Amino acid sequence: MSHELPIERIMQSGLLTCEPETPLCMAADRMAERQCSSILVVKAGQAVGIWTEHDALSVNFADSDAVYVPISRVMSQPVATLHKTTSISEAAMRFGTEGRRHFLVVDNDGAPQGILSQTDVALNQGLEPYLRLREVRAAMRQCPLVLAGDRLLAEAADDMRQSGCDAAVVQCEQEGLGILTERDLVRFVARHPGNTPVSDLASRPLLTVRLSDTLIFARDLLLNHRVRHLAVKDEGGAVVGLLGFRDMLVGAEHLYMQDLREALEQRDRALAQSRQNLQLAERVIDSSLEGILITDADNRIEFVNPAFTHMTGYTAEEAIGKTPALISSGRHDAGFYHQMWATLRSCGYWRGEIWNRRKGGELYLELLTITAITDDSGTVTHYAALFNDITHIRENEERIRKLAYYDPLTGLPNRRLLEDRLDLAIRHAHRNQSRLAVIFVDLDHFKQVNDSLGHAVGDELLVLVAQRLQSRLREDDTLARLGGDEFLILLPDLRGVEEVTPVARRLIGSLGEPCFIGGHELTLGCSLGISLYPDDADNAEALLHDADVAMYHAKQSGRNAFRFYRTEWNSPDNEQKATVLPDSR
16 A cells, blocks of 8 residues: 555544543443554543553552543543544654654544554555565564463563563463453453453463464464464474564564565675676665665665655765765764664664654654675675664554454444453452343344345344344443344343343333334344343353243243243253243242
């Protein structure tokens, strides 16, 4: 994608907002539900701050009250903005110069239009050729943070924050390896599980790849399984690294620098044999979107590519023969450059951030990699520098994992997310000695709609059904779609069984109203099966099974009814016919 496209073409237009007084846990719950990496804090129509999932690392999970503070106390402010017509290249430059992760995109009147992240810019770089050619070992994050399973949540979050890791491998004695990520911490802020051992909270299983697997294979594995990270194992089965989209994107620059070095060495060898090979190598460098500068051993510039001219304003004629001091900003002292050259001479390369100045006088921050090029005898003959405006690249996690937790038709949570929330709700109910209910909803005669009017009408009907059911639930309740015409509902924090009956009545009543779709008037019914914690079961799998059994008996009773689960229904010789239960248990 061209870097001159406006950022409104790649921004995330679905803004997630909240008020400054919003409790942090409520804001985090909205982020978790929408799979958003940030939430905008708005007051009187104006953006006053922003809170991101990276900030979840700073939450003190040992203090249960920490998640209830107003988000205004922990948000970042002020909110940096970009106009929607800003080019992608200029936005990338702003990310580098200002060291930010997000920008609020606004129109001519300053009204918010969307959010732009570093990941949105990074995903427009076209890295697939490198992913096909490179192995996992070239991009993986070595020496990953490994946490013992008995490490408490607050300690784990602090470990991740101090080590600068967005994910950690969790060692569990019986369950095997798991993983804990920043996105998981946002969910824990939303539904505080207590300062419990991370073995109870880690996501499993942790998928693995080998050192020799290609990056394109690893990328496909991430997409197909809708996960965020892969563990890298050596031939002995030991975990030696972590790999995610962020590592692929960040590692691409170093891989590109290696390619550049190989191209230059190949060019030197080919000079005596073929001018055609030299021209091919030059075309590769000239077509690069990253700025490239090559000097001789005395630090005199011999070559710059068009991207260098585009970013600095200096043409090749103006730069060749000069030293890189031509673009020096004057912001770094002699000690900075002394350390840079000491590292370059001892290690053969240097990589870091540096302030430079354009021809017009504008300062800019670039991510720079310098590599020493040597001949066969090991003598340095050239220095190659590669720089760009993209720093701290993060993978677009929302796009990768959205389908893992949400139904694409209705936008509702799917079974996987419902089970996650149910597990947390069970722990919460156990601690607080409260109840919760699981309601299995099955639409009556929905197949007739699909058969007679077609799947398009059926899909529209399912969306309308989801909206009606959602409108009858509390904000903390969860409505999920299993697939087809089946839905699941989680009602947490119940004081008594009698609270469930009115909800069941409202749900049935909501679907009893006529539905008008494509000129057709449709009337639906539904059958509901209800199971209760801790009355019927004490784990998620059993509660879902019992609600399914109760729903089956509701259908037997004549449909458009609800039934509470009865223990005797699980008896293998029980054959009694279902009849409608009273409105309360």
